[in-house]
Amino acid sequence: MVLLWCSMFPFSLIAQNTSNTINGVVKLDEATAIEFASVALFQDNTSFVKSAITDARGRFSIKNIEPGSYTIRIDHMGYATYISEAFNISASQTVNLPPILLKEENNALDEVVITKKKQMIEVKADKIIFNVASSPSASGTNGLDLLKAAPGVTLDLDNSISLLGKSNVQVYLNGVQSRLSGNDLTTFLQSLTSDTIESIEIISNPGTQYEAEGTGGIINIRLKKAVATGFNGTAASSFTKGEEYRYSNNISLNLGLEKLQTSFDITQSHNNNLVLFDDRKQQNNVALLLDSRDNQIRDGYNVGLALESQLNDKHYVGLNGRAIFNTIDNRLNSFTDIFTVQPPELSEILFSQSLVDGTSTNYLVNGFHLWTLNDDSSITTNLSLGVYDSEQITMQPNTYFEADGSTVIEIDDTQFDSDTQINLWSAKVDYEKNWDNLSLTTGFKYAQVKTQNSFKFFNVSNQIPVFDPTKSNDFDYTENVTAFYTNLNFKLSEKWSLNTGLRIENTDSRGQLFSEVETDNNDVSRNYTDYFPNVSLSYDDQDKHSFSLGIGRRITRPNYQDLNPFESPTSQLVVWKGNPFLNPNYIMNYQVSYAFQQKYILTASYSEITDFFSRIVEITGNESTQIIPRNMEKATTLGLSLSFPVTLTKYWDLQVLGNISRETFKGDVESTVIDIDNTLWNYRIQNNIKINSDLLLDVTLTQRSRWIWRGSVFIQGTQGLSFGIRKDFFDKKLQLRITGSDILRTESEYPYTSDYGGIDLDGIYIADNRRFGLGLTYNFGGPKAESKNIKSGLDEELDRIQN
Numbered sequence: 001m002v003l004l005w006c007s008m009f010p011f012s013l014i015a016q017n018t019s020n021t022i023n024g025v026v027k028l029d030e031a032t033a034i035e036f037a038s039v040a041l042f043q044d045n046t047s048f049v050k051s052a053i054t055d056a057r058g059r060f061s062i063k064n065i066e067p068g069s070y071t072i073r074i075d076h077m078g079y080a081t082y083i084s085e086a087f088n089i090s091a092s093q094t095v096n097l098p099p100i101l102l103k104e105e106n107n108a109l110d111e112v113v114i115t116k117k118k119q120m121i122e123v124k125a126d127k128i129i130f131n132v133a134s135s136p137s138a139s140g141t142n143g144l145d146l147l148k149a150a151p152g153v154t155l156d157l158d159n160s161i162s163l164l165g166k167s168n169v170q171v172y173l174n175g176v177q178s179r180l181s182g183n184d185l186t187t188f189l190q191s192l193t194s195d196t197i198e199s200i201e202i203i204s205n206p207g208t209q210y211e212a213e214g215t216g217g218i219i220n221i222r223l224k225k226a227v228a229t230g231f232n233g234t235a236a237s238s239f240t241k242g243e244e245y246r247y248s249n250n251i252s253l254n255l256g257l258e259k260l261q262t263s264f265d266i267t268q269s270h271n272n273n274l275v276l277f278d279d280r281k282q283q284n285n286v287a288l289l290l291d292s293r294d295n296q297i298r299d300g301y302n303v304g305l306a307l308e309s310q311l312n313d314k315h316y317v318g319l320n321g322r323a324i325f326n327t328i329d330n331r332l333n334s335f336t337d338i339f340t341v342q343p344p345e346l347s348e349i350l351f352s353q354s355l356v357d358g359t360s361t362n363y364l365v366n367g368f369h370l371w372t373l374n375d376d377s378s379i380t381t382n383l384s385l386g387v388y389d390s391e392q393i394t395m396q397p398n399t400y401f402e403a404d405g406s407t408v409i410e411i412d413d414t415q416f417d418s419d420t421q422i423n424l425w426s427a428k429v430d431y432e433k434n435w436d437n438l439s440l441t442t443g444f445k446y447a448q449v450k451t452q453n454s455f456k457f458f459n460v461s462n463q464i465p466v467f468d469p470t471k472s473n474d475f476d477y478t479e480n481v482t483a484f485y486t487n488l489n490f491k492l493s494e495k496w497s498l499n500t501g502l503r504i505e506n507t508d509s510r511g512q513l514f515s516e517v518e519t520d521n522n523d524v525s526r527n528y529t530d531y532f533p534n535v536s537l538s539y540d541d542q543d544k545h546s547f548s549l550g551i552g553r554r555i556t557r558p559n560y561q562d563l564n565p566f567e568s569p570t571s572q573l574v575v576w577k578g579n580p581f582l583n584p585n586y587i588m589n590y591q592v593s594y595a596f597q598q599k600y601i602l603t604a605s606y607s608e609i610t611d612f613f614s615r616i617v618e619i620t621g622n623e624s625t626q627i628i629p630r631n632m633e634k635a636t637t638l639g640l641s642l643s644f645p646v647t648l649t650k651y652w653d654l655q656v657l658g659n660i661s662r663e664t665f666k667g668d669v670e671s672t673v674i675d676i677d678n679t680l681w682n683y684r685i686q687n688n689i690k691i692n693s694d695l696l697l698d699v700t701l702t703q704r705s706r707w708i709w710r711g712s713v714f715i716q717g718t719q720g721l722s723f724g725i726r727k728d729f730f731d732k733k734l735q736l737r738i739t740g741s742d743i744l745r746t747e748s749e750y751p752y753t754s755d756y757g758g759i760d761l762d763g764i765y766i767a768d769n770r771r772f773g774l775g776l777t778y779n780f781g782g783p784k785a786e787s788k789n790i791k792s793g794l795d796e797e798l799d800r801i802q803n
Contacts, residue, residue: 020065020089024097026058026074033058034102037076043068057313061375063436064491067091074100128152128202128643128657132194135698135724142248142269143192143221145741149700149722150200152641152659153219154682156709157750157765159186163204163217166607166637168556168585170214173221192267192302198222204605205550205591212483212503212532212555216587231255232781240739240773244272244295254781259310267302277334279763283619285341288573290763292334300326316370323363328392330356334571338623346403352572358392377433386424393417397460398572412572413460422451422560442486451477451560455568473515475564475578480508487534495541503532505555511563511580521565524580530555547594554589558582558613562629575626583631585611600644609635614711616669619758632674632711633667651690658683665711672757674712681705694728702747713754713761720747720769737775745770 022041026034037054041062049070052060072084079102089095130150147153147161153169154162161169171185201220233253240246252265272295279290306320332354338347366384373379394416400409426447433440453475458465487501506529513522536550564578591605612635620626639661647653660681667674682704689697703719722741729736742748748769754761 020063020067020092021094022062022065022070022072022089022097023094024060024072024100026054026060026076026100026102028079028102034076034079037074037079037102040073040075041065042071042073055313059375064494065089066494067093072097072100074102076102079103130200130202132197132199142194142246142271143189143197144186146194146197146200147189147219150202150219152202152204152657154704154707157715158710161216161219163202163219166204166216166587166609168214168613169216169219170211171219171221173223192221204603205552205589206534206554212505212530212553214554214556216556230781232779234777234779236775236777238737238773238775240771242274242768242771244274244768246271246771261306261308263304263306265302265304269298269300269302271298272296273298274768276766277763278766280761281625281763282341282760283625283758284622286623287339287341288623289337289339290334291336292332294332295330297329297331298326299329300324314372316372317368319365319367321363321365324361326360328356328358328360330354332356332571336573348403348409349401349405350398350572351401352398353396354571355395355397356392358390360388360390362389363387376435377431380430380432382426382428384424384426384428386422388420388422388424390420391417392419395460396569396572414569415458415460415465416568417454417456417458418568419454420451420561421453422449424449437491439489440487443484445481445483445485447481447483449477449479449560451475453477453561453564469516471567473513473517475511475513477511477560477563478509479560482506495539497538499534499536499538501534503534505530505532507557507584513565513580519565521580530586544597545595546598547592550589550591552589554587555584556587556613557584558629562613567626570627573624575620575624577626577628579629582613582629583611585609585613585631601642603641605637605639605641607637612665612667612711614665614667614669614674616672616710616712617757617759617761618670618672625759630669631667632665632669634664635666635711636664638662653688655686655688656683657686663708665708669757674756676708676712676714678706678708678714680707694732696726697723699723709752712756713752716751718747718750720744733779735775735777737773737777739771739773739775741771741773742769743772 024039026037026039028034033054035054035058037058037060039052039054039060039062041049041051043049049065050062052062054060067088067090069086069088071086072082074082082100082102084097084100087095130146132146135149144155144159148155152163156162156167160167161171163169171189199222201218201222203218203220206214206218231254233251236248236250238248246269248267248269250265250267252263254263255261275294275296277290277292277294279288279292281288281290302322302324304320304322306318308316308318308320310316334350334352334354336350336352338350339345340347364384364386366382368383369381371379371381395413396415397411397413399411401407402409424447426445428443428445430441430443455473455475457468457471459468460466483503483505485501485503487499490498490500492498506527508527510523510525513519515522532553532555534550534552536548536552538546538548540546558579562578562582563580565580568576570576587607587609589605589607591603593601593603595601610633611631612633613629614632615627616630617625617627639659641657641659643655643657645653645655658681660679662677662679664677665674682702685701687699687701689699691697700722701719702722703717705717707715707717709715720742721744723739723743725738727736728734748767750765750767752761752763752765
């Protein structure tokens with residue numbers, strides 16, 4: 001119906017073309033065009049109207065101009081600013097300006113004057129932008145910590161990301177999905193440093209130009225821009241200390257020639273993540289009191305290489321790749337006191353360990369070709385390949401003691417080896433066409449995923465592992481996704497616009513379990529087709545008022561490992577088990593936004609997720625439990641958010657962001673009825689203080705109410721106070737940063753409670769969040785300019801990988 005309704009409009013809109021156009025070309029001399037020059041159009045010498053960027057031939061075109069008197073301003077780093085004489089344009093007129101010659105200016109860098117600084121947080125009708133480069137407290141941290149500081153973004157105790165209360169968020173890098181999830185996404189984000197990140201874009205209701213994957217929305221991390229010409233680079237190092245220490249070192253190099261751009265970056269990082277658990281669990285007639293310390297240590301290298309070339313004025317090609325290498329050294333030590341409830345007495349004590357040693361590697365390659373057919377249309381082709389490989393050996397020594405804590409009852413040591421390999425490839429073609437009042441984007445994508453998983457279980461006797469085939473198995477999974485999509489953007493008038501789109505996806509999958517133990521679900525095949533419409537209506541009077549109304553449907557498919565029916569023990573008493581019958585979940589998003597002067601933003605939203613993913617704890621024995629992903633019938637979120645800036649003095653301003661939402665979780669999960677709701681609110685006050693031109697300070701206060709984890713566990717609310725100081729030296733080439741996060745240690749402890757399915761649970765989770773840090777960044781080389789962003793074809797597939 002969406003496409004049928006859309007098809008009634010385009011030809012009449014095209015026929016109503018009464019637009020005016022300004023064309024021009026910018027050059028250094030008769031033979032040398034200037035690319036990436038910024039062209040700004042002003043009316044009556046004062047009012048900004050529109051802007052454009054010159055292409056590889058120095059050309060620009062500004063369309064849909066009202067009759068009147070205008071001037072053109074052109075800026076490009078390394079050249080003197082050009083301002084034209086005033087000229088008039090009348091109705092239905094095309095103005096072809098004579099060639100504009102810019103003059104080189106050797107000292108242009110010294111003469112640049114910043115007339116308006118970029119705000120740390122920009123709130124727009126369709127997204128929130130967190131400008132990392134403007135935040136001293138963000139400097140020197142890694143990508144995961146940056147997300148914790150981003151407005152509207154929260155991380156749960158599993159480091160799963162939520163956006164405005166909605167989970168299953170997709171992470172993009174420069175407009176391309178990160179292709180990772182779970183622990184590997186955590187490691188990848190930790191390998192990024194804030195010194196390489198320009199901004200974080202938070203998109204709560206994406207349109208069909210984005211992949212349908214991700215029911216919670218999109219977080220797009222934009223790295224700093226590459227060079228257009230010349231050579232430059234950045235070297236950065238940072239160190240933070242809490243209970244444990246973390247550090248990272250990064251170097252980025254960029255070289256831009258006339259028709260070739262190349263970049264290389266490498267980051268070495270060490271992350272020691274400390275987690276303490278005090279947990280009480282009662283099931284049947286047994287109470288378990290757990291005290292554990294978990295050191296999750298990861299050392300890694302993240303290496304990226306990119307080559308891009310403008311072959312001629314119609315063809316732009318590129319090849320980029322990334323390799324991520326990690327070593328894992330996890331040390332979990334736990335004491336569990338085991339009581340009988342009636343009569344209440346200590347029966348035994350379990351001392352257990354989970355010692356994990358492993359490696360993981362990721363190789364990602366994307367090749368693209370941009371074919372510019374003419375000024376109004378283009379075709380983009382992508383071919384992407386990815387390989388993910390993980391090998392882990394886990395030792396789990398377990399010793400049971402009498403109540404005296406010294407008399408040994410039983411020793412039960414086990415070992416298991418888990419290997420995972422995932423191969424992905426995809427092909428994608430997009431066609432774009434622009435008319436005066438209509439733009440069209442349509443395309444096709446095919447993606448294939450093949451996974452091989454091996455799990456070998458050993459009983460350890462006298463330090464000798466003995467293979468147990470009855471607890472060992474292999475799991476293979478193949479998935480093919482074929483997608484077609486179309487997006488139409490109508491300009492109904494100067495103030496109104498309509499965007500409509502439809503994405504159709506067919507998924508064909510098969511999971512096979514190979515084991516000596518016969519099971520009922522050892523071969524599961526699926527084939528289903530889904531439709532994902534998206535419609536949005538926008539109004540902007542170009543003065544004070546603007547609003548938008550959007551409706552969209554999205555999907556989140558299960559992580560590949562969640563479909564694997566392995567039983568993987570996390571301790572002697574707790575087992576993780578996959579679910580091959582886990583269904584994808586779907587969300588309907590409804591959102592209305594209003595902005596006054598583009599400063600005061602009010603957004604109301606409602607979302608409903610069917611087959612919500614929840615990791616449920618289930619009783620499997622008198623003392624034992626299993627954690628298994630299951631589909632919950634429905635989860636809903638009704639929310640309201642408000643943001644506004646406040647200027648206190650010339651040197652002190654702040655940004656206030658607040659959210660309140662009502663969330664519900666309902667379902668009959670394996671005969672256990674879950675029906676819980678919660679009112680969730682949070683706010684963030686960001687203070688930005690400019691002490692002088694080289695010294696900046698920001699102070700951030702956050703507070704969060706009680707929230708729900710895994711769809712069934714209540715987590716007590718927290719509040720936090722953080723700061724950052726940045727000092728510039730040597731004409732801003734060297735930066736020194738001092739940071740502090742959760743300095744009052746009020747955002748490190750998370751008390752929790754839960755009562756469902758015969759399990760009464762409460763405890764406290766303690767994270768290593770109070771940290772103080774020091775960082776240095778040195779910038780060298782020539783001027784920078786923006787390079788092209790080409791989306792990869794391996795989109796959501798790699799997002800679903802997790803260790």
